[in-house]
Amino acid sequence: MRPTIKDLAKAAGVSLATVDRVLNERPNVSARAVRKVQDAIKRIGFERNLAAVNLARNRVYRFLFVLPKHGDQYLSELLAEIDSARAPLKSELVEVEVVRLDVENPHAVANLLSSLQTDEVNGVALMAPESPQTRDAVLRLNERDISVVHFLSGQANLEHHDFVGIDNIAAGATAGRLIGRFNAGRSGAIAIITETIHAQDSLKRRLGFDRVIHQIFPTISCLPTLETHGDPARAERIIKQTFANHEDIVAAYIMSPEARVPLEALSHCADLKNLIVVAHERTPFNEEALRDERLDAIIAQNPGHAVRSALRILRARRDRRQPFAAQEKIRIEILLADNL
Amino acid sequence: MRPTIKDLAKAAGVSLATVDRVLNERPNVSARAVRKVQDAIKRIGFERNLAAVNLARNRVYRFLFVLPKHGDQYLSELLAEIDSARAPLKSELVEVEVVRLDVENPHAVANLLSSLQTDEVNGVALMAPESPQTRDAVLRLNERDISVVHFLSGQANLEHHDFVGIDNIAAGATAGRLIGRFNAGRSGAIAIITETIHAQDSLKRRLGFDRVIHQIFPTISCLPTLETHGDPARAERIIKQTFANHEDIVAAYIMSPEARVPLEALSHCADLKNLIVVAHERTPFNEEALRDERLDAIIAQNPGHAVRSALRILRARRDRRQPFAAQEKIRIEILLADNL
DNA sequence: AGGCAAATGAGGTGCGTACCTCAAAATTTG
DNA sequence: CAAATTTTGAGGTACGCACCTCATTTGCCT
Incomplete structure (x- = not known):
């Protein structure tokens, strides 16, 4: 049987009251009593029964x-x-x-x-x-x-x-690693999109992403972050502009959990099948996009x-x-x- | 306050004994009583206190x-x-x-x-x-x-x-997908290594792996499974032989959790930095191999x-x-x- | 209506712990 | 040494529930 406080009291050679005082750190206990109880706890392997504790405390x-x-x-x-x-x-x-x-x-x-x-x-x-x-x-x-x-x-x-x-720097680095590996040494540019760079998350992800790309995949380069502010029209405009200015875009990294708006805009600028796209979070939309190959990978933190x-x-x-x-x-x- | 069985009895208009009979599925209760209690449970939102249950059952x-x-x-x-x-x-x-x-x-x-x-x-x-x-x-x-x-x-x-x-078919498919993507359209062959094909796990992984490679990455092909039987000498021999017969090996898939022996042998046959290698399970050895780029990815099930x-x-x-x-x-x- | 079984209620005990009171013992203080 | 103080022990109640007994009521069948 599992030892109870009664067993503990007996083993320690003290009364139940003293055991209770020690266990619950009540005042007026001698150092000697504390020691006796603690020794006994180790000796008989006493463990408080959490169920009973919660019941008694009515917590x-x-x-x-x-x-x-x-x-x-x-x-x-x-x-x-x-x-x-x-x-x-x-x-x-x-x-x-x-x-x-x-x-x-x-x-x-x-x-x-x-x-x-x-x-x-x-x-x-x-x-x-x-x-x-x-x-x-x-x-x-x-x-x-x-x-x-x-x-x-x-x-x-x-x-x-x-x-x-999650560690968002590492998350960004992971996204960078995936894009770098999927790209396999070809040269080109990466479009980086988020809702707002204001968010700590986006900042850190970008940090990790850039580091990996620069250090490990020098044939590709990161473009400045595009902010959609959640506005489809704005997204469409700035992404289209970016693709017009950079013909060598081989990948896109969507840093915000909302991928629908950027992905929609991207689909008008390039063939998503040939563009490497990594986004964040497992949402129903992202899952579907991954299945039909509009997305290539999702970085997720399990909610x-x-x-x-x-x-x-x-x-x-x-x-x-x-x-x-x-x-x-x-x-x-x-x-x-x-x-x- | 959280409703107790007493509250439940009152709400249901029956005695504690009857509530107990219903809750613990004891015999000799009328259908009417069961209904009354179940209605009351929903009405007052009664939930058994698991701590008390376990305590009483001394379980x-x-x-x-x-x-x-x-x-x-x-x-x-x-x-x-x-x-x-x-x-x-x-x-x-x-x-x-x-x-x-x-x-x-x-x-x-x-x-x-x-x-x-x-x-x-x-x-x-x-x-x-x-x-x-x-x-x-x-x-x-x-x-x-x-x-x-x-x-x-x-x-x-x-x-x-x-x-x-995990679903080992999906695990194999994931390994296949990674190798396929990392390889990025080049042509070549994949060495597939395990301890013994006898294990269900390896069979399923190979199944999923093959399917993805055949369907999605037709430029690469899978070689027959090499079985090390955990024997370094044998591993060395059969892997060396395979590399001698196939000059176009671009990747290796190690299906068994033990990656040390195959990886050692592989390192004698090719430059691991240029060979795509995917293995299974997060072990200290595999982690280290991933860090120093002898491995390119690990498929893991968190122990x-x-x-x-x-x-x-x-x-x-x-x-x-x-x-x-x-x-x-x-x-x-x-x-x-x-x-x- | 009477007989019988099934259903119900009332009440008790115990699970392991917390928390409380009060009296007794041990220790410290002056 | 006595008095004051600290420490200890004995015992009780409560927590929410399971499980038990026994007496009583209910409903059904003939």
């Missing part, structure tokens, strides 16, 4: 996803994943809510975060660009014992915050993994456990037509 | 991994993953054991499976080739209420068994995911829940130097 986990109000297909995928994670988690006492707001407005984000009460929310997964206001609001949340996970946004390298998402990972981290923080790190690294997935 | 989960006795680096990775999954799972009442035996011997496998007792083991993750004997033993395990997951082996398409692993997935399935089966399918599909990962 529920309330987590909140803060997501953009407007978004692309990838956001819909995220919402769907959150939704389908709900049911199985509910029986494990995890309740998940979603709030959507204008994440580009730092004040709106900060206001929302400030309004959260400890007894209403235990953890937040925040998908919003970093700003001084939000950074400050996050710190104050931590003071109120509400943990925060930066979710598919913000900086990966902040020491004191949890982060869920389901991201959602579950964020929830696992928040849960671990709430339990004052260390997140099981290895599991929480979101992979940079490469999708071809065959491994969809 | 522990005992799972067993049955793995090959001898193996390559990938097997070591698997063992390490099982090991590191142990600690966090233990506090959730999951105990994981590993048995290693000669899985190529159907009798040994069947004997082991037959010896398992219901009160010792609740579920088995079985990594062994299929055979009539094991198939039979698995069926008898199911009768004893011990569920079985076919783990990175066996058939994916058996309806009545759970399976954890950590596989282990955790198998455990989740076994747990769900033990609880008589449906496994959360979407999460349990093991991805075919493509690794390049940039997304390691």
Whole structure:
């Protein structure tokens, strides 16, 4: 049988009350008692029964996803994943809510975060660009014992915050490597397209992409980033112009998750079958494009993994456990037509 | 507050005992009572508290991994993953054991499976080739209420068994696609190497590989599969011979997880920098080979995911829940130097 | 209507832990 | 040394549910 606190008390030669004091770090315990209990824990291999702990504490986990109000297909995928994670988690006492707001407005984000009460929310997964206001609001949340996970946004390298998402520099590098290899030594230029270069994600991807192209595939060169701003007409215009100025375009890299508008425009400028096109995120549109060879590869971060990972981290923080790190690294997935 | 069975009883207008009878499918309940309870469940959104259920049932989960006795680096990775999954799972009442035996011997496998007792083991993750004997033993395990997951082996398409692993046909196709694209229309031949074609995995990978090469990349052709049988001398000999007979080899596909022996032999026959080489599984050796460009891509199935997935399935089966399918599909990962 | 089986309710116990109170013992302090 | 303080132990209740017993009610059949 699995040892219980009773067994532990017996093994340590102390009372249940003392064991309880040690385990839950209550005051008024002698160093000697602490040692006796800790020795016994190791000796008999005691492990707290988490089910019983949660039952006794009558604890529920309330987590909140803060997501953009407007978004692309990838956001819909995220919402769907959150939704389908709900049911199985509910029986494990995890309740998940979603709030959507204008994440580009730092004040709106900060206001929302400030309004959260400890007894209403235990953890937040925040998908919003970093700003001084939000950074400050996050710190104050931590003071109120509400943990925060930066979710598919913000900086990966902040020491004191949890982060869920891919390394966008590596993602860009991977895209570069694919295009370079698929191109196989021919010379030419690469069109690089995004919605707005304003986004941290795009900046980093471009960084990684450029580095790989310059260092490893010197026969091809990167053109300046084209920004569509989500506007089909604008996209059409600037892409057409770029193709007019550069006859040697052999590839296109679409950095934003929304690929429909750029791809549409590209299809009017070149034969997509001969143009190497790499885009980001597995959305229904991108999948279809990959299948009928308008796209050659997709760089993806699995939204389901991201959602579950964020929830696992928040849960671990709430339990004052260390997140099981290895599991929480979101992979940079490469999708071809065959491994969809 | 979260509704409890008491709330449910009140809402349904029946006693606690009846609620219990319905929830746990005990006999002697009228259809009317069942309906009343089920309606109330929906109405008030009742969800069993799994922690309390497990506590009351005093249930522990005992799972067993049955793995090959001898193996390559990938097997070591698997063992390490099982090991590191142990600690966090233990506090959730999951105990994981590993048995290693000669899985190529159907009798040994069947004997082991037959010896398992219901009160010792609740579920088995079985990594062994299929055979009539094991198939039979698995069926008898199911009768004893011990569920079985076919783990990175066996058939994916058996309806009545759970399976954890990748689709090897698709994996082979993905390898083919990568080689085809990296080769970019040049003509030539592909050397295909494995330990033994006897393994189901290799057969399927070859199937998918061939299909993609024939249909999509007609300028290159596949040579017959070379079997190393894990013997460096033999590998050296047959690979050298193949290169002597075919001067136009542009790529090699190593189908087995053990890539060291074939890669060593290949390095004596060609300049690996110019030869496109794709191998399977992320092992320390393969990672290093990918970094220094002896390998061009790795097709991998994440061992950590596989282990955790198998455990989740076994747990769900033990609880008589449906496994959360979407999460349990093991991805075919493509690794390049940039997304390691 | 009476007999019988099926259905239901009331109530109890235990799972492993948290958290509380109160009294007793041990240790420190002056 | 006594008094004050800290430490320890004994015991109880609660968490939400499973599982059990026994008495009572209900519905069905003849």
